[in-house]
Amino acid sequence: MVRLFFVKLAKALTGSAAIIGGGAFAYKCVDSRRTVEKAARDAAVYASIDSSAVTEYQPLPTREQQWQLLSEPDKIFDVIVIGGGATGCGVALDSVTRGLTTALVERFDFGSGTSSRSTKLIHGGVRYLQKAVFNLDIEQYKMVREALHERANLCNVAPHLTYHLPIMLPIYNWIYAPYYLVGIKAYDFVAGRQKLRPSYYLNYQRTLDEFPMLKKDKLKCSLVYYDGAHDDARTNVTLALTAARHGAVTLNHSNVTGLMKDEDGKICGVRMYDCMSGKDVEVRARCVVNATGPFTDAIRQLDDPSEREICKPSSGVHIVLPDYYSPASMGLLDPSTSDGRVIFFLPWLNHTVAGTTDTSCPVTPYPAPSEHDIQFILNEIRNYLSPDVHIRRGDVMSAWSGIRPLVVNPEKKDTQSIARNHIIDVSNSNLLTIAGGKWTTYRAMAQETIDRAIRVCNLEPRLSAECQTDGLILEGGHGYTPTLPIRLVQTFGLSSDVAKHLASTYGDAAFEVARKAALTGHQRPAIGVPLAHGYPYIEAEVKQAVAEYAMTVVDVVCRRTRLAFLNTDAAESSVDRIAEIMAHELKWDNARKEREIFTAKECIYTEMGAKTKETTMQNLPLNFTSSELSHYSHKFHEIDFDNKGYVTMTNLRDYLTSKDQRINDDQLIKLMASVDSNKNGLLELSEFLMLIVAVKSGYVMSNPISKALVNSSSLSSSGQENKKTT
Numbered sequence: 001m002v003r004l005f006f007v008k009l010a011k012a013l014t015g016s017a018a019i020i021g022g023g024a025f026a027y028k029c030v031d032s033r034r035t036v037e038k039a040a041r042d043a044a045v046y047a048s049i050d051s052s053a054v055t056e057y058q059p060l061p062t063r064e065q066q067w068q069l070l071s072e073p074d075k076i077f078d079v080i081v082i083g084g085g086a087t088g089c090g091v092a093l094d095s096v097t098r099g100l101t102t103a104l105v106e107r108f109d110f111g112s113g114t115s116s117r118s119t120k121l122i123h124g125g126v127r128y129l130q131k132a133v134f135n136l137d138i139e140q141y142k143m144v145r146e147a148l149h150e151r152a153n154l155c156n157v158a159p160h161l162t163y164h165l166p167i168m169l170p171i172y173n174w175i176y177a178p179y180y181l182v183g184i185k186a187y188d189f190v191a192g193r194q195k196l197r198p199s200y201y202l203n204y205q206r207t208l209d210e211f212p213m214l215k216k217d218k219l220k221c222s223l224v225y226y227d228g229a230h231d232d233a234r235t236n237v238t239l240a241l242t243a244a245r246h247g248a249v250t251l252n253h254s255n256v257t258g259l260m261k262d263e264d265g266k267i268c269g270v271r272m273y274d275c276m277s278g279k280d281v282e283v284r285a286r287c288v289v290n291a292t293g294p295f296t297d298a299i300r301q302l303d304d305p306s307e308r309e310i311c312k313p314s315s316g317v318h319i320v321l322p323d324y325y326s327p328a329s330m331g332l333l334d335p336s337t338s339d340g341r342v343i344f345f346l347p348w349l350n351h352t353v354a355g356t357t358d359t360s361c362p363v364t365p366y367p368a369p370s371e372h373d374i375q376f377i378l379n380e381i382r383n384y385l386s387p388d389v390h391i392r393r394g395d396v397m398s399a400w401s402g403i404r405p406l407v408v409n410p411e412k413k414d415t416q417s418i419a420r421n422h423i424i425d426v427s428n429s430n431l432l433t434i435a436g437g438k439w440t441t442y443r444a445m446a447q448e449t450i451d452r453a454i455r456v457c458n459l460e461p462r463l464s465a466e467c468q469t470d471g472l473i474l475e476g477g478h479g480y481t482p483t484l485p486i487r488l489v490q491t492f493g494l495s496s497d498v499a500k501h502l503a504s505t506y507g508d509a510a511f512e513v514a515r516k517a518a519l520t521g522h523q524r525p526a527i528g529v530p531l532a533h534g535y536p537y538i539e540a541e542v543k544q545a546v547a548e549y550a551m552t553v554v555d556v557v558c559r560r561t562r563l564a565f566l567n568t569d570a571a572e573s574s575v576d577r578i579a580e581i582m583a584h585e586l587k588w589d590n591a592r593k594e595r596e597i598f599t600a601k602e603c604i605y606t607e608m609g610a611k612t613k614e615t616t617m618q619n620l621p622l623n624f625t626s627s628e629l630s631h632y633s634h635k636f637h638e639i640d641f642d643n644k645g646y647v648t649m650t651n652l653r654d655y656l657t658s659k660d661q662r663i664n665d666d667q668l669i670k671l672m673a674s675v676d677s678n679k680n681g682l683l684e685l686s687e688f689l690m691l692i693v694a695v696k697s698g699y700v701m702s703n704p705i706s707k708a709l710v711n712s713s714s715l716s717s718s719g720q721e722n723k724k725t726t
Contacts, residue, residue, distance in 0.1 A: 057512055060244055063549055067274060069249050070103055071281040077101045077249075078459050079450070080270055080285040082256050082299055084108075085115035086232075086439050088291035089239035089250075090446035090469070096248040097472060098450065099463030103249040103283065104240070105272055107295075108365065109555045110252055111236030114293050115439065116559055117367075117402025119318065119356055120348050122155065122162060122228030122440050124148035127335070127342060129190060130183040143421050145190055150441045152194035155228050157473050158235060160480040160507035164196045165229040165346065167331040168211055170384065172218045180335070184225040199225040210330050213389050224330075231349065232439060233559040234505055239442075241475045241548060253551050259288065259302050259431070267303065267429045276551055287457035289449060290433040294363045294403040303431045310425070311435065312406040313363050317373035318355030319609070320398040320566055325352040325381075325389070334384055343380045351397065351566050354381055358404075366603075367401040371612045374399050392698030397567045399609030407436040424452055432456065443469055476507025488514055493526030501536035506544070516540035531577060532570040537561045542581040551586070553579050553600040568608045573666065575600045614674050617694045622686070629689075635709055636688045646682040661704035671700065 079095045084106025092104040124147040132140035184199040207222040258271035269284035290299040297309040332345035357373045422437030447467040488499035492514040502510035517527040517540035528538040545560035558564045563571035583593040675690040694700040
């Protein structure tokens with residue numbers, strides 16, 4: 001088998017070496033302040049919508065209806081899945097489409113853990129295939145072949161959520177060209193008819209044409225191969241919605257607190273707590289599946305406290321940079337970083353995402369990136385980008401950590417050997433645990449899990465004993481076409497950016513979102529009030545998120561939109577409005593709304609990189625020459641004109657205005673807060689100097705501050721004086 005594969009591969013690669021040369025409704029009622037003319041104009045806009053062009057979707061069951069189904073006293077489910085990540089939602093979908101009564105419970109939100117914090121690739125694993133080829137490893141080969149099939153399947157069943165992304169391998173030494181060429185051509189060969197597009201070679205000039213910001217020095221050429229990409233959180237939510245559409249009970253914000261066992265010691269259900277209502281319930285089931293990712297061992301030890309841990313958690317940090325760091329439609333792979341890891345550098349949602357790291361970490365529901373990992377990624381990027389591109393810490397718009405649940409096989413004696421693929425473990429009490437694996441193979445993992453569950457728990461599928469999800473179109477994909485954004489613009493009067501975003505997020509369900517959209521008060525776009533300046537997210541998506549089981553502001557700002565993952569400032573500025581809309585939809589009182597606002601802003605601050613940046617800034621060494629110290633001290637006293645010993649926001653704003661520099665109050669507040677170590681809203685001299693260091697070090701990107709305070713012709717730049725630490 002191995003020999004046959006490599007013989008075919010050699011034949012396929014023979015010629016490759018030469019390559020090296022309608023319906024109307026209103027968001028709110030017209031109040032007394034509106035004029036009759038404006039009311040008539042609004043009505044005319046809505047009346048112009050062609051309802052015949054709109055896809056109709058039946059409403060999903062509400063969360064309250066889902067809870068009632070789950071808590072029926074005589075109800076016995078065939079399968080209960082614990083965990084609402086990609087694997088858990090995939091298991092629930094596989095189960096319910098075979099005709100098994102299915103419930104899924106998730107402690108937080110669908111995709112709130114690792115599944116929303118990935119590298120955003122749907123890939124077969126080109127690195128694993130290189131190992132298979134050069135080490136003659138048939139197991140690695142089989143793993144890649146399966147992943148390539150799953151890559152093709154996911155691109156087919158979710159055409160609105162996925163896209164083909166070319167990824168460049170720049171080559172700076174000719175000796176590596178044959179090695180990488182064999183690898184990517186083997187990747188094409190193994191994919192066969194399921195390959196996305198053929199890989200290809202680019203010479204020096206064409207490489208720079210495609211990736212202008214690439215470092216030119218010693219560049220020889222590049223190779224380009226294709227993988228899939230997606231918005232991982234939206235794909236995860238879509239899996240949950242598809243399972244619900246097929247009849248599964250899918251309940252987020254519900255925590256499993258215990259496992260029920262019968263007189264024979266076999267698991268027969270779960271005890272759970274609804275975090276929204278505060279109610280406890282016991283739910284009976286013939287089979288319980290543990291698909292909790294990094295929390296695998298916590299559930300296994302609910303079953304048997306003596307079980308040894310099998311999860312080896314690893315933190316994978318990613319950072320988000322502005323779009324100008326990468327081309328809009330070309331990614332980059334650094335196959336060999338300074339410590340042997342791999343770094344991807346990819347365009348994503350009109351930004352650039354870079355990662356990942358691989359560092360042992362504790363299991364926590366609130367992982368946060370470390371400054372060390374952020375700096376590691378920035379340093380690796382510097383090795384590949386042109387010196388003309390100044391890579392600055394202040395350009396990091398967001399950063400996050402995802403806990404990768406690496407596992408050891410509990411059936412093997414070697415407790416240190418990490419499984420290269422997923423494992424399925426069945427305990428003595430019939431708890432099925434599915435762990436490990438990767439995003440791309442979630443469906444195959446789910447298929448294996450339900451196949452095993454049918455055998456172990458004697459389940460009797462009512463529709464089919466065979467898996468039904470290979471080729472099963474996901475929610476929003478049935479009526480999707482590439483021209484859908486045009487239909488949205490022409491039908492509703494949305495802006496092109498918003499229409500493209502809605503189409504690529506909701507598929508043909510985008511019409512449901514557009515129908516919820518409020519009038520803008522402008523002729524173009526007529527509909528779609530934005531949530532955050534410069535982003536295509538609109539207020540109607542908050543209403544849609546609630547219909548799709550979003551229960552907290554964090555659910556919306558992190559996963560139903562990706563604002564927190566893209567830009568922490570934009571995310572924070574949108575929180576109050578999101579909370580206001582959700583309070584209306586979910587009937588929150590003011591106290592609940594204020595708690596949601598606080599929790600969301602705390603999440604953005606701690607989990608999305610703002611806290612580690614602020615902490616690092618406040619510990620930057622204040623190293624100045626004597627002339628610099630004198631200069632900046634003079635600036636401080638110039639701003640503190642009445643000698644209070646501190647600078648207020650008003651002082652700083654007035655000073656910037658006097659220098660013809662403008663900055664809005666929100667930016668100024670955040671800027672001062674980032675160095676205000678004693679949190680009194682004032683800047684003492686030491687904190688003012690800290691701000692200067694942060695601007696000079698690239699931690700703060702503020703042109704007004706830089707122009708007015710740092711870039712001064714009166715400042716000596718001779719560098720001849722001794723450094724002085726204040």
